[in-house]
Amino acid sequence: xxxxxxxxxxxxxxxxxxxxxxxxxxxxxxxxxxxxxxxxxxxxxxxxxxxxxxxxxxxxxxxxxxxxxxxxxxxxxxxxxxxxxxxxxxxxxxxxxxxxxxxxxxxxxxxxxxxxxxxxxxxxxxxxxxxxxxxxxxxxxxxxxxxxxxxxxxxxxxxxxxxxxxxxxxxxxxxx
Numbered sequence: 144x145x146x147x148x149x150x151x152x153x154x155x156x157x158x159x160x161x162x163x164x165x166x167x168x169x170x171x172x173x174x175x176x177x178x179x180x181x182x183x184x185x186x187x188x189x190x191x192x193x194x195x196x197x198x199x200x201x202x203x204x205x206x207x208x209x210x211x212x213x214x215x216x217x218x219x220x221x222x223x224x225x226x227x228x229x230x231x232x233x234x235x236x237x238x239x240x241x242x243x244x245x246x247x248x249x250x251x252x253x254x255x256x257x258x259x260x261x262x263x264x265x266x267x268x269x270x271x272x273x274x275x276x277x278x279x280x281x282x283x284x285x286x287x288x289x290x291x292x293x294x295x296x297x298x299x300x301x302x303x304x305x306x307x308x309x310x311x312x313x314x315x316x317x318x319x
Contacts, residue, residue: 144164144166144212144213144318145166145167145168145209145210145211145212145213146162146163146164146166146167146168146211146212146213146214146215146318147167147168147169147170147202147205147206147209147211147213147214147215147233148162148163148167148168148169148170148214148215148216148217148220149170149172149198149202149214149215149216149217149219149220149221149223149224150169150170150171150172150217150220151172151217151218151219151220151221151292151295152172152175152182152185152186152188152189152218152219153175153185153295153297153298154171154172154175154177155169155171156177156297157217157295157296157297157298158217159294159296159306159310161310161314162215162310162313162314164318168205168209168211170201170202170205170220172189172193172198172219172220173188173189173192173193173198174192175188176188180297182298182299189219195219195222195223195243198219198220198223199223199226199227202220202223202224202227203227203230203232206227206230206232206233207232210232210233211233212233212234212235213233213234213235213236213237213317213318214227214233214235214236214237215236215237215239215313216236216237216238216239216241217239217240217294217295218239218240218241218242218291218292218295219243221238221239221240221241221244221258222238222241222242222243222244222247224236224237224238224241224256225238225241225243225244225247225250225252225256225258226247226250228250228252228253228254228256228281229250229251229252229253230253231253231254232254233254234254234255235254235255235256235257235317236252236254236255236256236257237256237257237258237259237313237317238256238257238258238259239259239294239309240259240260240261240264240287240291240292240293241258242264242266242267242291244258244272244276245267245272248272248275248276251279251280251281252279252280252281252282253281254281255281255283256281256282256283257283257284257285257317258276258282258283258284258285259285259286259287259309260273260284260285260286260287261287261289261290261291261292261293261300262286262287262288262289262290263290264291265291285309285312287305287309288305289302289305290302293305293306294306294309
């Protein structure tokens with residue numbers, strides 16, 4: 144089973160190793176300076192060096208090339224995975240806390256797409272976004288009890304127990 148993981152602004156080091164198999168390809172949003180750990184600085188570097196549309200184009204081309212069975216995205220990678228759901232280029236997509244989804248609510252996924260939302264988002268009304276998504280075909284919404292970044296050991300919102308709950312869910316329900 145081929146898996147494409149779309150990393151967040153922290154890059155490859157933020158990906159839960161439990162999700163990586165011999166057939167996993169990890170795509171980073173840009174060449175990340177691993178010595179920088181401040182989220183604001185990393186986000187600003189992402190916008191300056193890549194940006195959302197460029198990351199989407201790179202991810203789209205990589206998806207066409209790899210033909211993955213599953214695409215998993217975290218944060219910015221989750222937002223890009225959501226945009227990829229508009230095309231039939233994998234079997235399943237999993238988006239973790241894709242905050243930019245709020246700017247792409249017109250998408251109707253062509254593949255089974257699971258979206259894992261944090262308990263709240265600081266920059267938009269999460270309930271309004273969920274309302275828009277609940278009636279969409281191929282969409283499964285899941286809610287975390289933790290904040291944006293709970294899967295990322297480099298995030299201030301990292302939560303080991305919540306991370307393992309969702310990893311178990313992925314391994315049992317998607318990696319088959």
